[in-house]
Amino acid sequence: MKKTNGSLARTMISSIRNRRQRPFGPAMREAEDGMITVASYNVHKCVGTDGRFDPERVIDVIREIEPDVIALQEADQRFGDRSGLLDLTRLRLDTGLLAVPVVGGPKSHGWRGNVLLFRQGMVRDVHQIALPGLEPRGALVAEIDIEGHAGLRVIAAHLGLLRWARRQQADVILDLLQAREERPTLLMGDFNEWRLGPGSALTRLEPIFGPLPPPIPSFPARLPVLSLDRIMANRTDLISDMTVHDTPLARLASDHLPLTARVRLHRVED
Numbered sequence: 018m019k020k021t022n023g024s025l026a027r028t029m030i031s032s033i034r035n036r037r038q039r040p041f042g043p044a045m046r047e048a049e050d051g052m053i054t055v056a057s058y059n060v061h062k063c064v065g066t067d068g069r070f071d072p073e074r075v076i077d078v079i080r081e082i083e084p085d086v087i088a089l090q091e092a093d094q095r096f097g098d099r100s101g102l103l104d105l106t107r108l109r110l111d112t113g114l115l116a117v118p119v120v121g122g123p124k125s126h127g128w129r130g131n132v133l134l135f136r137q138g139m140v141r142d143v144h145q146i147a148l149p150g151l152e153p154r155g156a157l158v159a160e161i162d163i164e165g166h167a168g169l170r171v172i173a174a175h176l177g178l179l180r181w182a183r184r185q186q187a188d189v190i191l192d193l194l195q196a197r198e199e200r201p202t203l204l205m206g207d208f209n210e211w212r213l214g215p216g217s218a219l220t221r222l223e224p225i226f227g228p229l230p231p232p233i234p235s236f237p238a239r240l241p242v243l244s245l246d247r248i249m250a251n252r253t254d255l256i257s258d259m260t261v262h263d264t265p266l267a268r269l270a271s272d273h274l275p276l277t278a279r280v281r282l283h284r285v286e287d
Contacts, residue, residue, distance in 0.1 A: 051166060051282045053085035056262070057205040057246050059175070059273035062091050063102045066239050066269055072103050074270035080112055082262050082277055086161065087114065088173035089132040090207045093125045095153070101126030108134070117143055117159045129155035131206070133173045138163035148174070148189055150182030156190060156206075166282035167201060174206040176218075183210055183218035194225050194251070201255055203280065205248040207273065225251050235261050235274040246276045255280055 058079070063072040079087060093099045099122045108114055114134040119127055126132045128145040139162045148154040156174035163169065172190065176183045194202065204226060210219050219229055232244030241261065250256045262275040 051284060053163075053280050053282060054083060054277060055171075055203060055205065055248065055280050056082050056084040056087040056275050056277040057090075057173075057207070057248055058082075058087060058275035059090040059207040059246065059271060060092055060102075061271040061273060062094065064271075066237070066272055071270070074266060075103065076108050076111060078262070078264070078267050078270045078275065079108065079114070081264060081266065082275055083112070084114070084134075084277070085136045086169075086171060086203075086280075087134050087275075088157075088171070088205045089127070089134070090173075090175040091130045092127055092132040093130045095130065099130075100124035101132075103132075112136075117157065119143065119145055119157065121145075128157045129153050129175070131155060131157045131173045131175055133157050133159055133171060135159075135161055146189065146193060148176070148182075148186040150177040150179065150186060152177050152182070154182075154186060156186075156193075158193070160200075163282060166284055169280070169282060170197075170200050170202040172202065172204045172206075174204065174208070176206070176208045176210065178209055180210075180212075180218055183208065184221055187218055187221035191222055191225060199251075201282070202251040203248065203255070204250075205246075205276070207245055208247050209245055210247075211243045211245060219247070222249065227251075227253065230256075230259065233259060233261050233276060235276055236272065238268045238270075238272050238274050241274055246273060248276055248278045250280075257281065 060075045063075050064070050093101050113136050117133040140159050142160040144158040146156040154177050158172050161169050176186050226249045234241035235246040236243045257279045259278040262277050
């Protein structure tokens with residue numbers, strides 16, 4: 018127990034120090050050619066830190082971020098017919114974001130709560146992956162071709178609460194990528210992993226994604242100390258300006274803060 022508590026304390030201290038080095042609020046953006054904004058956001062079934070169900074606040078936070086691609090977790094009800102909890106029509110009108118189509122329940126927005134939204138381009142080769150474990154976890158994989166730029170593979174995932182399950186789930190994602198053609202790839206979602214270093218289940222992903230990126234605390238939203246949410250890339254030059262989207266509304270709308278990053282897409286002729 019002492020070892021676990023010490024590890025948790027070190028993780029929290031590291032996360033807090035890293036948080037102080039990051040800008041608060043929406044990331045400053047430069048109008049650079051080929052740069053897009055991506056985000057990962059666990060919307061907690063649209064229940065805020067005040068205990069109130071309010072999907073409108075979640076949409077407003079997404080509008081604050083202005084993402085080109087965003088992965089949402091817990092966007093559907095967990096049980097029953099797993100109905101979607103957001104107004105996707107309003108979301109499209111307000112933000113221009115479209116949901117990657119999935120095969121699921123007639124009322125669901127996504128795959129096991131994972132919803133992947135994009136602003137422009139063409140989506141192809143969508144795959145829904147069931148992840149092992151006691152909980153109904155999954156990953157959504159989409160190839161997004163943006164005009165004039167190399168295609169981008171995006172994996173939206175929500176890993177389990179148990180460490181042994183996270184290890185198995187990471188192995189499934191790794192096997193999936195090793196069996197596919199190499200291309201620029203983002204892996205983002207709520208990974209439920211607060212550990213750093215060798216104790217982290219995410220080290221299983223290092224053969225493709227390299228060393229884990231610095232932890233950025235995103236949970237709990239009102240006083241974030243744990244880095245449960247991650248955005249990872251298989252190329253070192255793909256991601257820049259990773260930060261937590263920390264605004265008064267974001268602290269209220271969900272128990273997680275969104276994580277954002279800037280991604281450079283290379284032109285086809287590069």
